[in-house]
Amino acid sequence: MYRYNPVDHAIVRARVEQFRDQVARWQTGELTPEEFRPLRLQNGLYVQRHAPMLRIAVPYGLLSSTQLRKLAFIARTYDKGYGHFSTRHNLQLNWPKIEDCPDILAHLADVEMHAIQTSGNCIRNVTTDQFAGVAPDEIIDPRPLAEIIRQWSTFHPEFAFLPRKFKIAISGTADDRALTWFHDIGLHLNAGMDGQPHFRVIVGGGLGRTPIRGQIVRESLEWQHILTYCEAILRVYNRYGRRDNPFKARIKILVQALGIEEFARQVEEEWLHLKNGPSTLTQAEFDRVSTFFTAPAYSPQADSDELLDHQTLADKAFARWIARCTHPHKIAGYAAVTLSLKKHGQAPGDITADQMDAVADLADRYSFGELRISHEQNIVLADVPKADLYELWQVAKAAGLATPNIGLLTDMICCPGGDFCDLANAKSIPIANAIQARYDDLDHLFDVGDLELNISGCMNSCGHHHVAHIGILGVDKNDAEFYQVTLGGRQGNNAQLGKVIGPSFSAQEMPDVIEKLIGVYIEHRHADETFLDTLDRIGAEPFKDKVYEGKVRRGKPAPTEKEAA
Amino acid sequence: MARIIKQGALVDDPWQILALNEGDLAETVPLPTGPVIFPFDVWQAQREAVLARDIPFGLWLDSHQGPEEIAVDFGHFALIAINFPKFVDGRGYSTARLLRSRFGWMGELRAIGDVLHDQLFYMKRCGFNSFALKAGKDIDGALATAFTTWQDNYQAAVDQKQPLFRRSAA
Numbered sequence: 115m116y117r118y119n120p121v122d123h124a125i126v127r128a129r130v131e132q133f134r135d136q137v138a139r140w141q142t143g144e145l146t147p148e149e150f151r152p153l154r155l156q157n158g159l160y161v162q163r164h165a166p167m168l169r170i171a172v173p174y175g176l177l178s179s180t181q182l183r184k185l186a187f188i189a190r191t192y193d194k195g196y197g198h199f200s201t202r203h204n205l206q207l208n209w210p211k212i213e214d215c216p217d218i219l220a221h222l223a224d225v226e227m228h229a230i231q232t233s234g235n236c237i238r239n240v241t242t243d244q245f246a247g248v249a250p251d252e253i254i255d256p257r258p259l260a261e262i263i264r265q266w267s268t269f270h271p272e273f274a275f276l277p278r279k280f281k282i283a284i285s286g287t288a289d290d291r292a293l294t295w296f297h298d299i300g301l302h303l304n305a306g307m308d309g310q311p312h313f314r315v316i317v318g319g320g321l322g323r324t325p326i327r328g329q330i331v332r333e334s335l336e337w338q339h340i341l342t343y344c345e346a347i348l349r350v351y352n353r354y355g356r357r358d359n360p361f362k363a364r365i366k367i368l369v370q371a372l373g374i375e376e377f378a379r380q381v382e383e384e385w386l387h388l389k390n391g392p393s394t395l396t397q398a399e400f401d402r403v404s405t406f407f408t409a410p411a412y413s414p415q416a417d418s419d420e421l422l423d424h425q426t427l428a429d430k431a432f433a434r435w436i437a438r439c440t441h442p443h444k445i446a447g448y449a450a451v452t453l454s455l456k457k458h459g460q461a462p463g464d465i466t467a468d469q470m471d472a473v474a475d476l477a478d479r480y481s482f483g484e485l486r487i488s489h490e491q492n493i494v495l496a497d498v499p500k501a502d503l504y505e506l507w508q509v510a511k512a513a514g515l516a517t518p519n520i521g522l523l524t525d526m527i528c529c530p531g532g533d534f535c536d537l538a539n540a541k542s543i544p545i546a547n548a549i550q551a552r553y554d555d556l557d558h559l560f561d562v563g564d565l566e567l568n569i570s571g572c573m574n575s576c577g578h579h580h581v582a583h584i585g586i587l588g589v590d591k592n593d594a595e596f597y598q599v600t601l602g603g604r605q606g607n608n609a610q611l612g613k614v615i616g617p618s619f620s621a622q623e624m625p626d627v628i629e630k631l632i633g634v635y636i637e638h639r640h641a642d643e644t645f646l647d648t649l650d651r652i653g654a655e656p657f658k659d660k661v662y663e664g665k666v667r668r669g670k671p672a673p674t675e676k677e678a679a
Numbered sequence: 680m681a682r683i684i685k686q687g688a689l690v691d692d693p694w695q696i697l698a699l700n701e702g703d704l705a706e707t708v709p710l711p712t713g714p715v716i717f718p719f720d721v722w723q724a725q726r727e728a729v730l731a732r733d734i735p736f737g738l739w740l741d742s743h744q745g746p747e748e749i750a751v752d753f754g755h756f757a758l759i760a761i762n763f764p765k766f767v768d769g770r771g772y773s774t775a776r777l778l779r780s781r782f783g784w785m786g787e788l789r790a791i792g793d794v795l796h797d798q799l800f801y802m803k804r805c806g807f808n809s810f811a812l813k814a815g816k817d818i819d820g821a822l823a824t825a826f827t828t829w830q831d832n833y834q835a836a837v838d839q840k841q842p843l844f845r846r847s848a849a
Contacts, residue, residue, distance in 0.1 A: 121831050121843065128829045135824070136797065144817060145797075152767055153797055235767065265833045265843070271804035272776055272836070275769025341842075352773045353745065387781055392835045392842060399844035 115176050115484055116261045116406040118226045125268065126223045129230055133157050134216035141213075156236055156274070158204075158229030159215055163536050168207045168215055169232040170222060174242040174260040174284075175203040175487040179474035182485065184225040186470035192218055197470070199455060199463045201489045201527055201578055202281065203241045204232055208534055230268055235276045235363075237267035237348070241283045243291040244488035247407060248496045250444045254303040254311045256286040258404040259340065262395065266341050273348050277355035278363035280348070281320075293489060295319050295328045295609040296581065298365045299347060301340070311337040317347060317377070318369030321575035325611050326366045329374040331381060337400070339385075341393045346385035350377070410482040410497055415447020418500040425504050434518040434556060435507050440498075449500050451481075453493040453515040454525065458550035460514075461543045462528040463491030472513035480506050489578075490527055492520065523565045523632070524550045527578050531571030531588065532595070538571035540588025540595035545569055545624050552625040562632055565645045566604075581605045583646050584631060585612045586624070597624055599661075601631070601654050604646065615658050630660045684799075684822050685787070685809040692811065694737060696760070696791060697721060716760050716791075719744050722752075730755065739791060742770040750782040758787035758809070766793040772805045779806035779837045799825040806837035 118126070133153075140150040154160075158169035170185070177185075185205055189197050192214045198206045210218060222228055231238055240263045242256045243249065263282060267273075273280070285292040286303035294300030296319040306312035313335040319328025335343055351365045369377045426433035441450040453473060456462050465473075473493055477485045480502050481495035488494055493515070498506060510516040519525045526549070529535065531542030546569055553559050570577030571588040579585030585600035596618035603612030619627050632645070634657045639648045649657070680691040696716045699708060705720035710728060716737035717729060729736060738749060739760035749759070759778065761771040771790065778784040789809040790802050796817070799810055803826055812818045835842040 121847070124830055125833070132797075132828050139796075149766070149795060149797075235769075268833055269801075269829065270834055271801035271832075272772045273769070274801055275767050275772070275798075349773050353770055357768060357770075392840055392845060396844065402844075 115178060116257075116403065122226070122265075123223070126226070126228050126230070129157075129228060129269075130216060130219045130223050133219055137213065137216055152234055152275070154212075154215075155234035156231055157215070157219070158232035159212065160233060160536075161212075162208070163532075163534055165209045166212050166215070167534070168210045168218065168229060169200070170205045170207070170227060170229045171232050171239045172203045172205060172227075172487050173264050174240055174246070174257060175244055175489075176257070177485050177487065178225075179477040179483045179485070181225045181227055182470050182474040182477070184221060184227070186467040186474070188218055188221055189467040189470065195468075196464055196466045198461065198530060199465065199487050199491045199493075201491060201529075201576060203239055203487050203489070205487075206530070208530070233279075234274075235278050236274050236280065237270060237276075238279055238281045240264050240267065241281070241292055241297075241489060243285050243287055244486045244494045245291065245441065245450055245496065246286065246486075247409070248443050248445070248448075248450055249287050249291075250442050251288040252286055252444070253288065253305055254286040255407060256284045256292075256301075256303055257407045258400060259301075259303065259311075259337065260284050261403050261406070262399065263340070263344070266344075266393075270348075272345075273352060276348070276352055277357045278360060278365075280351070280365065282344070290605070290607050290609070291489075293578070293581065293605050293609070296321055296325070296605075297328065299344060300328050303337075304334075306334060306336065308336075313337065313340055313343075315343065315347075317381075318366040318374070320364050320366045321578060321580050322364065323361060323573040323575070324364075324366065325575065325580045326370065327609060327611070328366075329369065331374065331378045338395045339389060341395060342388040342391060343381075343385055345393065346381045346388055349384055350380045354380075409445075410484075412445050412448065412497070413499075415499050415501060418447055422500055422503065431518075432504060432507055434560065435511075435516055436503065437560075438518040438520045438522060439516065440503065443497070445497075447500055449498050449503060451495045451498050451503070451506065451510075452488065452520045453495065453510055454517040454519055455492050455515070456519055456525045456550075457514050457517045458524060458554050459547060461530070462526050462546055465493075469513055469515060472509070473515065476506060476509060490520075490525065492525070518556065519559060521564050521566075522559050523553050523562055523567055523628075524559060525566075526550075527566075527568040527582070529569070529571050529576035531569070531577075535571060535576075537574055538588060539573075539590035540571050540597065541621070542569040542571040542577060542586075542588055545586060545588075545597065545621060548621075548625045549628050552629060562636070563644055565632075567628070578605075579603070580611045581609060582612060583649070584628065589618055591618065595621060597621065599627060599631075601657060602646070602649055613654065615654060616662055627661055631657050634660045681811070681814075682818060683789070683809055683811045684818065687822075687826070689818065689822060694758070696739060714757075716758065716789075719749065722749075737787075737789075739789075740771075740774060742768045742774075744774075746774055746778045746782050746784075750784075753782070753784060753786075756786065758789055759784060760789040760791045760811075761807075763790060763792040763794055763798075766795050766798055768793075772801060775802070775805040775807055776837055796821040796825045800828045804832065804836040804838050 160167040283292040283297040284301040300316035302314040315332040316328040317331040486494040528546045532538040567584040568582035569586040570579040581603040598618040600612030683692040705724040735757035737758040
């Protein structure tokens with residue numbers, strides 16, 4: 115993984131001291147709360163329902179065991195002994211004190227970490243695929259270019275006060291796992307005709323209250339031009355994006371208003387001035403950064419599939435874990451492992467300090483001391499010898515990290531919701547827990563099969579409910595918490611938004627609603643059909659009929675978010 | 680006389696900024712005497728009258744006004760100012776970079792309006808070389824620390840034409 119050089123260190127250290135000074139000036143009143151707000155946000159510091167929340171960046175999801183142990187130390191020392199992994203490669207601490215944050219940032223800087231631009235109207239943490247570098251379907255490893263984009267976007271002087279936040283995702287695989295169609299800029303790395311990396315540049319996607327799938331602004335861009343091209347996009351957005359209404363300020367609104375052709379024309383016109391300028395990447399820089407992302411020292415593994423077959427035959431629980439929590443690896447004899455942070459009864463994405471230490475130990479023992487965070491809020495050990503899986507599983511199980519539910523109903527993406535977040539209209543964690551309790555039986559869960567269910571506590575959509583097969587959105591109706599259900603959303607290459615099925619439900623109704631939806635699937639499914647397959651084949655009507663059976667459908671369905679916005 | 684930061688020092692500033700109050704029209708607002716920084720709209724509407732004063736004057740752009748329409752008139756301006764109506768309105772950074780890098784404005788480029796300590800570093804990087812800090816703020820403290828927050832930067836900008844990766848490779 116990337117290691118800081120003296121300049122990188124100095125830049126992050128300077129930020130710590132700058133923030134220490136800002137906190138001090140805020141405490142003396144020299145900075146008003148209004149003036150301090152964007153400054154603390156650009157250091158990931160929110161003021162929340164109960165306490166401040168600090169969002170720490172895990173750039174493109176990559177962590178070393180040393181870094182994770184430091185996060186465990188910080189969670190113990192300055193928080194209540196746990197943290198929460200968000201959907202954009204961040205770790206959130208829910209209970210730090212504002213006055214401790216400069217010290218926390220200093221601890222982070224010791225291990226080459228920071229909270230720079232994890233919030234605020236600036237370029238956020240760049241995200242990618244959790245299997246980068248090991249996925250069999252990878253065309254180009256996105257990590258060197260992700261790091262180059264991280265550096266370019268860090269303290270970019272022109273783009274620190276954009277109309278609204280700006281998120282970039284980059285993926286280099288046949289199958290998109292980075293939700294690139296729903297980012298402000300989505301980048302697909304591909305091999306061009308010349309054999310060099312090329313980008314497909316997607317712009318104007320986003321979830322939130324006006325969910326929109328991104329559009330292609332340039333089908334093919336040589337890699338050397340990525341920074342100047344992004345700069346052109348950002349400049350057009352910074353100059354012409356709406357600033358009169360924060361709900362209309364994302365770049366997606368500008369792209370919609372201009373139309374993609376006109377937006378592309380403006381970007382290309384701007385880019386003509388920047389193309390081949392000093393910010394054009396050099397082979398030397400690409401090579402320098404790439405050396406940090408070379409393959410670890412894989413050792414030739416004996417064919418361990420036979421051993422694995424024996425182990426899975428002998429132990430059904432292990433077999434289940436292998437089926438759900440291990441993933442193909444491009445090197446023979448290795449597998450990628452997902453450690454589930456979706457243990458039933460816990461808040462999805464939460465991890466205790468002790469678990470962090472346990473994961474760090476696992477990473478050291480079995481996966482070259484590194485790990486990744488997935489946007490589904492789980493942890494990935496990317497390089498595990500298959501022969502070690504059984505041993506790893508036993509340790510992970512003891513640490514509560516081996517729930518065999520990856521890709522299943524209870525592997526939900528879920529935002530912190532009304533229990534923590536100031537923006538939330540409704541709680542989301544109790545809904546997740548209630549559904550987990552309903553589907554606690556593993557036989558049943560496995561029978562239901564591949565299914566993505568996501569929960570957001572408000573229309574800001576941090577829980578990615580729009581792109582879930584079953585999406586749940588918390589809404590506020592006359593000061594009461596209700597839940598709107600969408601069907602048919604999906605991520606990946608054919609990413610699309612789910613559609614609202616009808617009026618919303620109370621919290622108490624939700625487990626029954628989910629059970630009815632799944633009942634319809636089980637009733638109608640053909641052999642080997644997933645929930646999504648069946649839904650696509652029979653349409654949403656049978657699901658609606660079942661869910662609203664006997665229910666008086668008073669009034670009109672709740673407005674879709676687009677209408678509401 | 681107000682003090683501003685100019686070329687890295689505190690100086691007394693003689694310039695008066697003309698702002699249109701409610702009810703003022705760019706076409707008819709009286710032109711003050713003395714050294715004045717005129718709003719773009721007044722320059723557009725009363726160009727001949729402004730020139731007829733026959734003393735040096737400045738021009739200021741509001742955050743929604745770009746540099747494109749004034750480039751041909753650079754020769755007339757003693758300085759250009761860019762207004763930040765709110766410090767979170769970041770359009771002025773792009774305007775400054777364009778003025779410097781694309782349109783070749785070499786003279787004084789001043790940040791006016793909601794100009795605060797913690798934005799000065801970015802403003803300097805984007806090409807501003809004078810700063811009228813918001814009234815009531817600690818201008819001495821700002822001058823002492825705000826321009827030296829970072830010793831080095833990743834990106835190319837107006838103050839450093841080469842990005843870090845080209846400089847460290849050399």
